Amino acid sequence: MKKITPPPARESSIEDVAKLAGVSCASVSRVVNRLGNVSSKMEERVRRAIEELHYRPNSYSRTLRSGKTNTVAIYRTSLAQKDELYSETLIQKLTSQLSSQNYRVVLELLRSQPDGRHTLDGENGPNREVDGICVVGHTDQADLEVMSRWDLPVCLLNLTFDHPNFISVSLADSAGSAEAVQYLFALGRRKIAFVYGNLQWPGPRGRLEGYREAHRKFAVPMQPEFLVQVDLDEQNYTGGFHAVEKLLQLPDRPDAILFVNDWYAVGGLAALRQHGVRVPEEISIIGFDDSWLAPQVLPPLSTISLEPEELCSVAVEALLKKIEQRPLLRSEYLIRPRLMVRQSCSPLHRTEPVSRANAPEISP
Amino acid sequence: MKKITPPPARESSIEDVAKLAGVSCASVSRVVNRLGNVSSKMEERVRRAIEELHYRPNSYSRTLRSGKTNTVAIYRTSLAQKDELYSETLIQKLTSQLSSQNYRVVLELLRSQPDGRHTLDGENGPNREVDGICVVGHTDQADLEVMSRWDLPVCLLNLTFDHPNFISVSLADSAGSAEAVQYLFALGRRKIAFVYGNLQWPGPRGRLEGYREAHRKFAVPMQPEFLVQVDLDEQNYTGGFHAVEKLLQLPDRPDAILFVNDWYAVGGLAALRQHGVRVPEEISIIGFDDSWLAPQVLPPLSTISLEPEELCSVAVEALLKKIEQRPLLRSEYLIRPRLMVRQSCSPLHRTEPVSRANAPEISP
DNA sequence: GTAAAAAATGTAAACGTTTTTAAAAATATT
C-alpha cells in the first residue's frame, strides 16, 4: 500500500483564493488592494475565500512586482552615553508609528569609528530594499552625504542637511530653555544660572541661546558668572556637582539654576543638598530632557520634555508623504519642547514648611 | 526632431550581467552564490561584469524564489522603566551581530495592554516574512504561545518556554550575586545585607538565591533582618534610600550591602552618605546590572555586569544555527555574569584616608 | 430596442532571482 505523505504545508497564494472563489487572480488582487471596479457579489465571495484560507499576501512578491517595499530603515548610531535614552525612545516611537501605518522597520547601525565618528561604507546602501530612511542620533555629515546619493527620501531627526531628498524634524531647543527661564521669572526669580557642557552640537547651543533670548526679552540683565561650563573630563553627575559648587562660592548666589541636561541637574541637586541649600525654596532648579532620572530624585525634577512622541509623529507623517509622493508643505519642521512642572521650583520668598516626613533630605 | 528621454534609471539585474559577460543567468547565479562547478575563466568574466554594472542581487526576488528571507525579527516590549537600558543594549548588540552575518533585522513591538501586559494579536504573525525571531524583554507566556504556533525558530533572551522551536539564552543571575557575596567575604566582610524589590520575575529571584547559596557554601549564617524588601510603591531611587535607612536603624549594622539593581544601590548610597556612613570603608556596596548609572556616582559603584555582548553573541549563533539547520548542541544556554570591580568596596578594618580632595562627600 | 458608454472581469506578461533539467564540453577510461 502506498504511503500517502501529506503535501508540504504551504501558505495559500492568491491563486488558491481565486480558485476557491471561482474568479481570476486579478480580481482577488483588486479586492485585496481596494482598487475599485468590483461588484459587491464578487467582493463578498473573495473575502469569504480569503477568510477561509487565511490568505495573506506575500510581501516579497508584492515588492518584486510593484517596486514598493513598504519598509523604512532606521539608521542609528551606536549607543552613546550622552544621548542617554532619547534615541531609544525615538526609535521605539518611530517603530510604533510606522508599523501602525503598515510599514515594516529595519534597523541599521552606523559603524562607529575609533575616533568616535560614524561612517557608512561607500556603496553598501539599501539598494532597492527600502522606501525611505529615518536617521536618529548624532551623525557625521559625511554619512549624510553618502545617503544623499542613494536617491531615497530621508528624514533626519534633530539634524539638518540641505538636499532635495531630505526632510528634517528637530526640537526647538531654544524655545525650551526660554520657556523655562520665563517660568522662573514668573516665580519671582531673577538670578538664574545656566550650567552647560559641550557646545559642539546644535542642541546645547540652542539651549544656551534660549536662556539668553528670554533674558533679553524680559530685559533682565545676565550675570556672566552665572554661566558655568562643567569640566568636560568629568562624568555627568560629578560635573554637575562641581559646577554647582562653583556657583555656591559666589558672593551673590543665584536663586535658580537651569541645567542643560538632567544628569547635570541631578549632580547639581546633590551638591545643593550637601551644602544645606533648600531646593526648591532657596534655589529652584530645572533640568532638560525629561529623562527617567527626573522623577526619580527628590524633589522630583522639573525639566523640559523633548516631546519624542510629537517629534516622531511629525517625522513619520512627513516621511510617508514624501515616500508616497503626496504633497508636502515644508522640508523642515520644528517641535516645541514642553516644560514638565514637578517639584523642583517654587515662588521666591514665599516660605514653605521645610520638613517633609521621612523624606531623604539633608537637614540644614 | 524626436526628443530622446533617457531610460529610467534601473538597477542592473542578473540578466544584464549575464549579457555583458556573455554567459547565462544560471552561471552568474552560480558565481554569486559560490555554488561551485564554474570554470575560472567564467568566474573572472562574471566578476568583472558585476563590478562594472555595480550589480547587487535583489533580495526580494531572491526570497521569493528560495523562500529564504535572511531576516530576523526582534520582538520587544515597549520601553519599561525597570528594564532601563538593558533591553536597548541587547537590541543593539543583536542587530550588530546579525547584520555582520548578513541578516537583516526588523523591529516589532509588542503592543502593551492597559494592565501592563503585552499581547500579540492572534494571527498577525510574520507570515513568510522572516526566518527567525528574537524576543527581548519581559513577555507574556500567552505571547510566546502565539509565537510557538508560527512554526519559526525563536530565541528567547532571559526567558524560557518549553517548545521544540524555541531556544533560550539567559543570564545566570544567581551566579552573579553569589560571586559578589564571595568577593565581599574575601574582603573580610561577613554581615552582608541584600536589598531587593519585586520578586515577580525570575531574574531577581535568582539574585536572591545566589546570595543565599554563597552564604551556605561558606557557612556564614544569614541574618533575616539583613534581607530588606523595598516598598514597591516607591520610585527606585527613593526605595533604595529608605531600605538602607531601615538597615541603619538596626542595632547591629551590616558591613556590606548587595543591591538587586543599580538604582536601588544609588539611592542607598545617597542614604549612607546622608547618614554619615563612609563608603566603602564602613559599609561596602555592590549593585547589579552595570548600568550607566554605576560609574557616574561617587564612589564609582562596583556592580555585576549582565554581559550583554556575550549573551547576544551566543543567542545569534544559536538562532542562526537553528535557522540554517546546522547542528545545535543545546536548547538552553546560561551566561555567567561578571563582577565589575570599581571603588565601592574595600577590605574591612583597614582604615584609609577619609578625605578625598574636593570630592562631593558628606563630611561626618 | 439598439448603440454606445461604462463597469466588471479575465488573460497573460512582467518583476529578478534560484533551481531543475537537459545539453554541451572537457576529461578520463578502455
Add this chain to the structure above:
DNA sequence: AATATTTTTAAAAACGTTTACATTTTTTAC
C-alpha cells in the same frame, strides 16, 4: 580512437504578486 564519465554551461520553469490590456457584462442614452 571510441566510449564513459565528469564537469561546465544553457534553457526554461517556477516563486506570488501587480498591471496593462482585452474581453465580457452591465448600464445608460437615444
